[in-house]
Amino acid sequence: MSVLLSARDLRLAFGGxxxxxxxxxxxxxxxxxxxxxxxxxxxxxxxxxxxxYLKPQGGSIRFDGQPILGLSPRRIVALGIARSFQLPQLxxxxxxxxxxxxxxxxxxxxxxxxxxxxxxxxxDEAAELIGRFGLSGVAEARADALNEGTRKLVDIAMAVAxxxxxxxxxxxxxxxAASEKMAIVETLVRVLRGAGVTAVFVEHDMDVVGRxxxxxxxxxxxxxxxxxxxxxxxxxxxxxxxxxxxxPAGGVHAPA
Amino acid sequence: MSRRAETLLALAGAALVVGLAYAVxxxxxxxxxxxxxxxxxxxxxxxxxxxxxxxxxxxxLALAAYAVAFGTAVVPEALLLVPAAGxxxxxxxxxxxxxxxxYREIFFGMLNLAxxxxxxxxxxxxxxxxxxxxxxxxxPVTFLGLPLAGETAxxxxxxxxxxxxxxxxxxxxxxxxxxxxxxxxxxxxxxxRLDFMGVSPRRVLLIAxxxxxxxxxxxxxxxxLTTRHVTPALAYWTTSGELVFIAILGGAGSVLGPFLGAAxxxxxxxxxxxxxxxxxxxxxxxxxxxxxxxxPGGLWGLIARRRRAA
Ligand SMILES: Nc1ncnc2c1ncn2[C@@H]1O[C@H](COP(=O)(O)OP(=O)(O)OP(=O)(O)O)[C@@H](O)[C@H]1O
Ligand SMILES: [Mg+2]
Numbered sequence: 001m002s003v004l005l006s007a008r009d010l011r012l013a014f015g016g017x018x019x020x021x022x023x024x025x026x027x028x029x030x031x032x033x034x035x036x037x038x039x040x041x042x043x044x045x046x047x048x049x050x051x052x053y054l055k056p057q058g059g060s061i062r063f064d065g066q067p068i069l070g071l072s073p074r075r076i077v078a079l080g081i082a083r084s085f086q087l088p089q090l091x092x093x094x095x096x097x098x099x100x101x102x103x104x105x106x107x108x109x110x111x112x113x114x115x116x117x118x119x120x121x122x123x124d125e126a127a128e129l130i131g132r133f134g135l136s137g138v139a140e141a142r143a144d145a146l147n148e149g150t151r152k153l154v155d156i157a158m159a160v161a162x163x164x165x166x167x168x169x170x171x172x173x174x175x176x177a178a179s180e181k182m183a184i185v186e187t188l189v190r191v192l193r194g195a196g197v198t199a200v201f202v203e204h205d206m207d208v209v210g211r212x213x214x215x216x217x218x219x220x221x222x223x224x225x226x227x228x229x230x231x232x233x234x235x236x237x238x239x240x241x242x243x244x245x246x247x248p249a250g251g252v253h254a255p256a
Numbered sequence: 257m258s259r260r261a262e263t264l265l266a267l268a269g270a271a272l273v274v275g276l277a278y279a280v281x282x283x284x285x286x287x288x289x290x291x292x293x294x295x296x297x298x299x300x301x302x303x304x305x306x307x308x309x310x311x312x313x314x315x316x317l318a319l320a321a322y323a324v325a326f327g328t329a330v331v332p333e334a335l336l337l338v339p340a341a342g343x344x345x346x347x348x349x350x351x352x353x354x355x356x357x358x359y360r361e362i363f364f365g366m367l368n369l370a371x372x373x374x375x376x377x378x379x380x381x382x383x384x385x386x387x388x389x390x391x392x393x394x395x396p397v398t399f400l401g402l403p404l405a406g407e408t409a410x411x412x413x414x415x416x417x418x419x420x421x422x423x424x425x426x427x428x429x430x431x432x433x434x435x436x437x438x439x440x441x442x443x444x445x446x447x448x449r450l451d452f453m454g455v456s457p458r459r460v461l462l463i464a465x466x467x468x469x470x471x472x473x474x475x476x477x478x479x480x481l482t483t484r485h486v487t488p489a490l491a492y493w494t495t496s497g498e499l500v501f502i503a504i505l506g507g508a509g510s511v512l513g514p515f516l517g518a519a520x521x522x523x524x525x526x527x528x529x530x531x532x533x534x535x536x537x538x539x540x541x542x543x544x545x546x547x548x549x550x551x552p553g554g555l556w557g558l559i560a561r562r563r564r565a566a
Contacts, residue, residue, distance in 0.1 A: 051452065077454035089449040091442040098438055105435035106453035119435060162453060 004029040004166055004198050005081075010049055010059035012222075019045040020056060021222035027166070027200055032189070034209045034230070035202045036243050037219030043202045044086055046219070047168045051083045052076040063166070082164035086171050086202075088155035092144035096135060096154050099143055101126035103161035126161065132191055133157050134184070148175030153184065160191060167192065169201040173208055181205065185212055210234055218243060259429070265512060266425060270418050277414055284410045286522050288482045291417040293502060294518035296475035298428055299468025300503045301514055305432065306461055307444030308360065311496050312368030313472045315352075315375045316345040318491035320473035321480035322379070322386070328395035334404065334481060337397070338416065341477040342470045349469020350462075357461040372496055379488035391487030394480060404481075413481045420474050425511045428467075432511070440464055472499075501540070505547055507554020516555045 003026045010023040019042040048054040052073040061069045104122045216233040218226040277284040320341035327337045397404045439460045450457045506517020528536035
């Protein structure tokens with residue numbers, strides 16, 4: 001399997017705060033990579049840098065071999081990286097269907113055209129995608145009338161509608177009711193695997209990580225503290241102490 | 257409201273305008289001006305969809321009106337003058353638009369205002385060319401080669417205005433329902449998301465801006481043909497403010513709003529001026545206050561609400 005996204009020595013400081021302090025990471029094509037870590041570790045910052053929202057002060061990012069550092073979000077989307085947001089970014093006065101249909105239309109690049117007939121095709125595709133996310137019931141609801149979890153899903157559906165090769169999801173399940181979480185992630189993974197999409201996702205729920213991630217990267221203070229298969233990472237006492245917040249049986253592990 | 261219902265209402269409105277113009281001859285002038293301003297306000301409505309308010313669109317109105325006034329000396333044909341003036345307004349709108357679509361809200365509004373005031377000063381100061389505050393008279397105008405004068409002229413310009421209004425209205429109606437129109441509305445609520453969908457919000461807004469300049473230009477050309485005399489007052493900020501006023505009065509919910517607003521505005525102005533002489537601005541002010549407080553959807557909103565209730 002080949003490397004799809006490759007970050008080297010990414011650096012970005014806000015004043016004295018190092019949100020990225022030499023990040024090296026390769027994401028393999030087809031894998032699901034989970035990012036975990038405490039609040040303020042720089043997880044969102046990493047997504048912001050790879051999607052063109054923030055420009056790193058040093059380092060390089062390649063997507064499919066091509067340097068993308070310094071490109072605008074629009075150019076990066078065109079290359080095949082889509083994202084969802086920690087705080088859902090929806091068109092609040094539009095319905096769910098309109099939100100997703102707009103993403104479909106945007107992908108088709110026909111946005112500049114007055115395409116009322118094509119729009120039916122956009123909307124049909126959007127409705128189908130909304131159905132796959134189990135959201136058909138709220139398709140006609142305005143985006144600002146939804147609960148947090150549903151907004152999250154619509155936000156992700158909009159990213160999926162762009163048919164990216166790589167999707168970066170910032171806490172896809174936060175705000176989703178605990179009882180529905182697993183079913184939703186199950187669906188999401190099926191949709192993404194079915195489309196052959198590579199995924200990087202920030203996640204705080206270790207059950208979700210354990211079940212769906214191929215690899216886990218642990219973020220700490222702008223650095224990658226550990227990287228490996230979930231079984232290994234989630235059972236690492238140091239990770240358990242710093243990220244997951246549980247004290248392993250047998251007392252506090254001495255810091256390495 | 258369905259497209260069918262809106263189309264029927266628009267056609268009924270057009271028939272009403274013709275009927276009124278026939279029954280009350282002096283209303284011909286008032287209604288033509290109302291349609292011309294409504295056309296400019298239709299452009300303001302496009303920008304309002306994106307959450308942007310321009311306090312300077314009188315620039316395009318006046319630019320096109322002066323273009324027509326100067327143009328009559330060269331080509332007197334109305335069917336060439338109006339499109340040429342609209343095109344000129346669109347070209348200037350493109351140049352200015354490339355600059356102003358980088359800004360939002362108060363900055364967008366004020367930049368437009370500033371540029372329109374620069375144009376106003378130019379019209380005022382270059383007396384040798386523009387005759388300053390006196391303005392200039394239009395030369396003789398023809399329509400399909402026939403001289404336009406008297407009652408025929410009034411009917412012809414009114415007809416031209418109706419054709420332009422119905423044409424642009426239909427176009428804007430279709431455009432607003434297209435993905436472009438929805439992206440335009442998206443600028444108001446979540447502009448950055450557009451970037452992350454690969455869409456340039458600035459380009460989306462630029463198209464709306466140029467279209468608004470063209471419509472303001474066509475409105476200005478119609479005003480010039482109606483009044484036959486253009487003055488710098490057309491470019492003054494109060495004219496721009498009037499357009500925004502009408503947009504709010506009529507309501508931004510439908511392409512019919514601007515024309516409803518413009519008709520109400522012009523008629524109120526005429527009747528209030530006759531009834532209470534020097535206080536018509538106060539009457540308009542109170543009307544606007546009532547609209548904002550009691551009918552934020554404008555006159556159109558009132559009608560749409562009544563239809564839903566029925
Ligand atoms: N645009 C910015 N300007 C200034 N500081 C920022 C900016 N973005 C992030 N930071 C700071 O950088 C640090 C890392 O932020 P980031 O959002 O990447 O953390 P995170 O790992 O996503 O945390 P969380 O789990 O809370 O979402 C934080 O201290 C944050 O306050
Ligand atoms: Mg975050």
